[in-house]
Amino acid sequence: DSGVTQTPKHLITATGQRVTLRCSPRSGDLSVYWYQQSLDQGLQFLIQYYNGEERAKGNILERFSAQQFPDLHSELNLSSLELGDSALYFCASSDPGRDYTGELFFGEGSRLTVL
């Protein structure tokens, strides 16, 4: 158990819909990273938040957005969903000391299926 909690574990929705994925980082970790894992693209970095502020951006679509709240949990919002958005979405967290080295602790992921 990494200590990172993601909900929901599974989500099935239709094209055009909007969903929100939630992540609670490990106690004491200030950074939250979001990754998308799909068969064709592999693991793709989407976005990072550090103590409530956006720190870094990867290959995140404009239809996707994220935020980190004062209690440090984070939400990833996916809108106008397309079939190709079906994937496993991982959240990872890191503490300030490990953030520089890049060591991440991953949740078990939220599997999104768009029909």
Place this chain on the structure above:
Amino acid sequence: AQSVTQLGSHVSVSEGALVLLRCNYSSSVPPYLFWYVQYPNQGLQLLLKYTTGATLVKGINGFEAEFKKSETSFHLTKPSAHMSDAAEYFCAVRSSNSNSGYALNFGKGTSLLVTP
């Protein structure tokens, strides 16, 4: 940009045999390198990491990896495979550009199958 390439999307070994998973990196700065493992229906778990110092790093579950700058490689090995080692293995390099901060860039992964 920092990136890694994992050679072989599937590797099959017999129980008790040597495990060798290959990873080559590309980096414009001294790299921080990682191996993560993903068991079915689970998140990724850190096996080992190289940041600075000793080039042979030991990780959990008997795995180790050697950083070879001259070969731009960071191959993962284990002397004797166990059935429980069957999983997906990911090599990763820490990014270091202004856009993606210190996020990890992952390879495509290598699925390890261990046969009796």
